[in-house]
Amino acid sequence: MDGPIIDGNGRATGPIAFIDRDGVLNYGRNGYVNHPEELKIIPGSGSAIARLRAKGYAICVVTNQSPIMRKLWTVERLHSIHQELRRQLLAEDENAIIDLIMTCPHRNRDRCGCRKPWPGMLVKGNNILRNENKVNGRIDWAGPKPDSWNPLDAMIGDRKSDMGAGWAVGARTFEVSDRLGLPQVIDRVLDENDTGDFYDPMRW
Numbered sequence: 452m453d454g455p456i457i458d459g460n461g462r463a464t465g466p467i468a469f470i471d472r473d474g475v476l477n478y479g480r481n482g483y484v485n486h487p488e489e490l491k492i493i494p495g496s497g498s499a500i501a502r503l504r505a506k507g508y509a510i511c512v513v514t515n516q517s518p519i520m521r522k523l524w525t526v527e528r529l530h531s532i533h534q535e536l537r538r539q540l541l542a543e544d545e546n547a548i549i550d551l552i553m554t555c556p557h558r559n560r561d562r563c564g565c566r567k568p569w570p571g572m573l574v575k576g577n578n579i580l581r582n583e584n585k586v587n588g589r590i591d592w593a594g595p596k597p598d599s600w601n602p603l604d605a606m607i608g609d610r611k612s613d614m615g616a617g618w619a620v621g622a623r624t625f626e627v628s629d630r631l632g633l634p635q636v637i638d639r640v641l642d643e644n645d646t647g648d649f650y651d652p653m654r655w
């Protein structure tokens with residue numbers, strides 16, 4: 452297996468909210484979320500997704516899940532975890548619909564283009580949701596922030612690697628605490644005048 456896993460479908464007619472999973476939509480765990488029973492959403496993340504949808508955002512979850520290439524568990528397990536994620540979000544708000552879940556199954560040593568901070572999952576998510584055919588461009592981490600596809604595109608995550616991936620596609624970047632998640636910044640993301648957190652990829 453290689454490349455990202457696509458677990459859903461949708462169309463973007465407006466901006467895209469790229470959202471990390473662990474520590475943003477659900478509580479992360481030491482040593483991964485390994486089973487649906489270990490998944491617990493951060494309260495408020497379902498309503499936050501519904502608010503994004505109501506404002507015209509498409510929802511693209513982008514998650515690094517190296518346990519797959521570490522052979523700890525299978526893609527089928529991943530799908531069962533994501534099924535539970537959707538169930539809990541929808542239980543909180545019936546409009547908490549995720550368009551697309553992109554997963555990078557790789558480890559650092561696999562040197563893929565999708566493991567964040569590399570933006571491959573965001574590029575592929577953009578291509579699917581906007582019916583485009585972009586490829587990973589060369590990234591100059593020391594250069595200026597690239598132009599965005601849509602000025603309101605946003606990347607929300609709890610790690611610098613999330614910020615890097617968002618930066619690499621010119622998105623507004625919002626860093627959250629892994630205990631507070633998406634609800635911590637939802638008002639800011641929805642504020643069209645908020646250009647996101649300052650992020651310098653050369654100074655992690």
Ligand SMILES: [Mg+2]
Pocket residue numbers: 471472473474475479608609610
């Ligand atoms: Mg995370």
Ligand SMILES: [Zn+2]
Pocket residue numbers: 454555556557563564565566
């Ligand atoms: Zn990858």
